[in-house]
Amino acid sequence: MSALVNTARGETVAVERATRGRAARAWRLARAYPTATVGAILLALLVAVAIFAPFLGTTDPAALMPARRARVPSAANWFGTDLLGRDLYSRVIYGTRVSLMVGFSVAFIATAIGLLIGLTAGFIRAVDNTVMRAMDGLMSIPSILLAVALMALTRGSVGNVIIAITIAEIPRVSRLARSVTLSLREQPFIDAAVSIGARTPTIMFKHVLPNTLAPLMVQATYICASAMIIEAILSFIGAGTPPNIPSWGNIMSEGRALWQVKPYIILFPAAFLSLAVLAVNLLGDGLRDALDPKMARNL
């Protein structure tokens, strides 16, 4: 609005004001949703850490320095070294990559597949009766145990961890997508689409799907958070990423034997993991507040 008024006053002013207007708008949004803003900033920082890991004063996270085993944090090794003399700072920084990759991939794939299942179940009764019963069954297996069982059958790799956690998370998304679809189907605009002769696939993908995205996006953030925790747990108990990959769970698992004397080996990856999960959770809470003000007042 203010940008429009400014255009009338002259182009230079308009451009200047428009940029300032955008900044002001961003600031207003940030003020209105402080949780989401803090979460987004934290997450952006972690993404930057993951991308620029090689340039953050790290050395090769797998390089062994047998002469410097289990050293306490110092100027040379900011977070100390582990039992094999590897630099913990480098390992933890590179671990950000694994955790974020698992979190984002699981959130994206599980949401996409779950949305497709839920949408179909909401429209096709036969699918609803069979597939959703199967989803109920899958949901009654606690997700960590399901992921453990799946990982026990495959070789440890980041890809397999992503697949295992995704399978465990799909039922929750499909349930949400189904219930949102069912309530959307009762809306007048769907009746309107039906009455002008829109075909079912058109209604499903053009009219219903876009409206399911807001609640699913909120849920995707929670899935991302839970996927990062499950990955760490799997690696910690030895059923996750292979030990040669520096993931936070692996680093903690290696620090277990010595945690009473060298607690920092566990402390640093644990702090990063908690921070990452906190960032995603804050972002999710903020998104929920922004997208669903009615529910936000309560939860």
Place this chain on the structure above:
Amino acid sequence: MASYILRRVLATIPVMAFVAFFVFSLLFVAPGDPAALIAGDQATPEDIERVRLRLGLDRPFLTQFADWVWRLLHGDLGSSIFTNTSVSEMIGQRIEPTLSLMALTLLLAIAVAVPLGVVAAWKAGRWMDRTVMIIAVFGFSIPGFVVGYAFAYVFALELDWLPVQGYTPLSHGVWPWLRNLILPATSLGLVYIALIARITRATMLETLQQDYVRTGRAKGLGQIRILFVHALKNASVPIVTVIGIGIALLIGGAVVTESVFAIPGVGRLTVDAILRRDFPVIQGVVLLFSFAYVLINLAIDIFYTLLDPRIRY
């Protein structure tokens, strides 16, 4: 009511059947030869053949499944590949610590979270509410095993108030048993507390808007009585539902918490089985816990009808 309960009980049968089928077929949908998977990386072709014959993996899939279900119905969960002991026996030996941990965590979480949620709803928007909600966000974000290490370091190593690790059976006395479980139960319970406190607050906020709450105030009932007797009772159905659903968190979390605190329970059994790729043990544990989870939630559904006489399906 009897017909409702009967229908509800019958409805869990297909769910449990699906779980059984899924857990059984895991071995067959996994890429590669099931016998080779179980035999492990260093297995010779003869080892693989031996595993195949011993587990009957050379028979048709449906025959194997029928046989497996038949033995399952007789309480036979198969036997460990390594020790040849029966899986049900192995779980039986390890169930006490796990049940103790989960029961204590459950009690602790409900005792802490419900009052917190009620107070937060009562003081909605004020500092007490905000504090509870911030605690809840952290409870969701800091993984239980991380909290476990922090607690163990502070309260056991530094302050020396409680034992660092281990488990003492209940038969050795209540206090020694409890002492060992306080730290694990607290760290395992944190996420559960966050979950229950949030849903309690949300439901109570809604309930406190009801007319009968105003009526209660008008006729001069005390605040405590209104909150905990009238409002909480009417808000209880969603809270109990979430407590039931959250048990999945406890089951999953117990596996790791037992590793952190060196508790010789089913979680440790699972971790050992993963390291040795002892699939029948993992299969048995997953199946048992999933069935328990389904049955607990069935019990809760039935409990509703007692809790809230308005529910008549």
